[in-house]
Amino acid sequence: MTDLPLSGLRVLDFAQFLAGPVAALRLADLGAEVIKIERPQGGDLCRSMVVNDQRLDGDSLVFHTFNRGKKSVTADLKRPEDLADVRRLIETADVMIHNFRPGVMERIGLGYDAVKALNPRLVYGAVSGYGAEGPWKDKPGQDLLVQALSGIAWLNGNDGDGPVPTGFAMLDVATAGQLVQGILACLVRRGVSGRGGLVEVDLMSAAIDMTFEQFTCFLNDDSGQPRRHAQGNANPYQPAPYGVYRTADGHMALAMAPLARLAELLACPEIAAFGQAQAFARLNEIKSVVAGVLATQPTKHWLDILEPAGLWCAPVLDWPAFAATPGFAALDPVQVIRTEGGADAKTTRCPIRIDGRMLRNPVAAPALGADTDAVFGSLVAAARA
The missing domain is CATH 3.40.50.10540 (Crotonobetainyl-coa:carnitine coa-transferase; domain 1)
Structure with missing residues (x-):
């Protein structure tokens, strides 16, 4: 051309x-x-x-x-x-x-x-x-x-x-x-x-x-090597619930979300009880509770609840599933x-x-x-x- x-x-x-x-x-x-x-x-x-x-x-x-x-x-x-x-x-x-x-x-x-x-x-x-x-x-x-x-x-x-x-x-x-x-x-x-x-x-x-985002945190944090999360780790510097979770029929990703709103949508008051201020300090405990709830239903069940409410989430697709999506086709x-x-x-x-x-x-x-x-x-x- x-x-x-x-x-x-x-x-x-x-x-x-x-x-x-x-x-x-x-x-x-x-x-x-x-x-x-x-x-x-x-x-x-x-x-x-x-x-x-x-x-x-x-x-x-x-x-x-x-x-x-x-x-x-x-x-x-x-x-x-x-x-x-x-x-x-x-x-x-x-x-x-x-x-x-x-x-x-x-x-x-x-x-x-x-x-x-x-x-x-x-x-x-x-x-x-x-x-x-x-x-x-x-x-x-x-x-x-x-x-x-x-x-x-x-x-x-x-x-x-x-x-x-x-x-x-x-x-x-x-x-x-x-x-x-x-x-x-x-x-x-x-x-x-x-x-x-x-x-x-x-x-x-x-x-x-x-890795400039994470490395900048490392350079300005005296705690040394960042600790990966016990489960669903996706970014060691992001607070709960950020990560990937198993559902009843697959996996889903959940990005930044206010804990009180997430607790309401998942019908799990235990999540809200931690308080937003604890989203990083007690992230492994919080993520463990979130994981337990999400494992009880299929991915689509949770997406149908969370996406309309404006929470950032997505199914975790393999390549055959990804290639079959309308987003891929578009x-x-x-x-x-x-x-x-x-x-x-x-x-x-x-x-x-x-x-x-x-x-x-x-x-x-x-x-x-x-x-x-x-x-x-x-x-x-x-x-x-």
């Missing part, structure tokens, strides 16, 4: 796995031409990262989900000839993204200072696990490991449980979003000053930023991608709307090196013109 906000911009994606490629994917969704620079032998390691044996035309289905709509150019950055071609390509680019460990691109000759000399208008995005300095800079920047180090795993689950990480790569996706924000900010500045810039993000900073979040070989797979669409339009791209990820001749050939043609 030529009328999308980033149409006409060229992005070079040197990244592998998730955070960097997802950032480049979002730029592609917004109209940029994204050229993935890959090793000739095997390409992005994620091409072979198969989950549940799901493949699409030989490549990992996961690989296609965050590399759809891109081009692929192969180049061995250790070969002077290939590196020279890549340097010429950098001169034509607007954005460059990589997630090599700190120091690797500098050794190759593609660190920010070297690239800035080639193309002062280029916005250079670098993703790392723990930043470019410090004792952890060479640790592997992997989502689960950063969740473990950052304390996030001790916020999930109930008191008495071991550490519980999230069931998805939360920090990779958050870091990708932060990289896109920084890149777009530098592109706006470039439109004013003509100057590119360096955008650096890391998974650990994303972890701290994502969002229309699924699209089909197709490879050049004709293989189809369902995936999610871009979550951003532009000018009221949903953004979809039905083109799957490229075959390794599919665009090498065309992209490098265009540089030769441009040089001769």
Whole structure:
């Protein structure tokens, strides 16, 4: 689509796995031409990262989900000839993204200072696990490991449980979003000053930023590590009844609610007897009483009482149930991608709307090196013109 906000911009994606490629994917969704620079032998390691044996035309289905709509150019950055071609390509680019460990691109000759000399208008995005300095800079920047180090795993689950990480790569996706924000900010500045810039993000900073509400409480509270609730824990700093509860036929979430009003609606005076001032100090006792009441009836019974009264609550759905809801249908979040070989797979669409339009791209990820001749050939043609 030529009328999308980033149409006409060229992005070079040197990244592998998730955070960097997802950032480049979002730029592609917004109209940029994204050229993935890959090793000739095997390409992005994620091409072979198969989950549940799901493949699409030989490549990992996961690989296609965050590399759809891109081009692929192969180049061995250790070969002077290939590196020279890549340097010429950098001169034509607007954005460059990589997630090599700190120091690797500098050794190759593609660190920010070297690239800035080639193309002062280029916005250079670098993703790392723990930043470019410090004792952890060479640790592997992997989502689960950063969740473990950052304390996030001790916020999930109930008191008495071991550490519980999230069931998805939360920090990779958050870091990708932060990289896109920084890149777009530098592109706006470039439109004013003509100057590119360096955008650096890391998974650990994303972890701290994502937990800023709870971490701020920790920094200003002498009690140390927050205690998770004995049951229904959802946020260790939220008072009762905030949490997830079992019902007679499933589970439901209950957010902030005045105890007196909740006691009235649940026909349980014992809840009101605690008093609102005790909502945090005696939260485990209160939540135990709430849990006992909610367990006596099906989820719909309680929703029919609480929702009309304005209390914030919701059923806890699994994916089959969620995908069958009218809310899911109204969002229309699924699209089909197709490879050049004709293989189809369902995936999610871009979550951003532009000018009221949903953004979809039905083109799957490229075959390794599919665009090498065309992209490098265009540089030769441009040089001769």
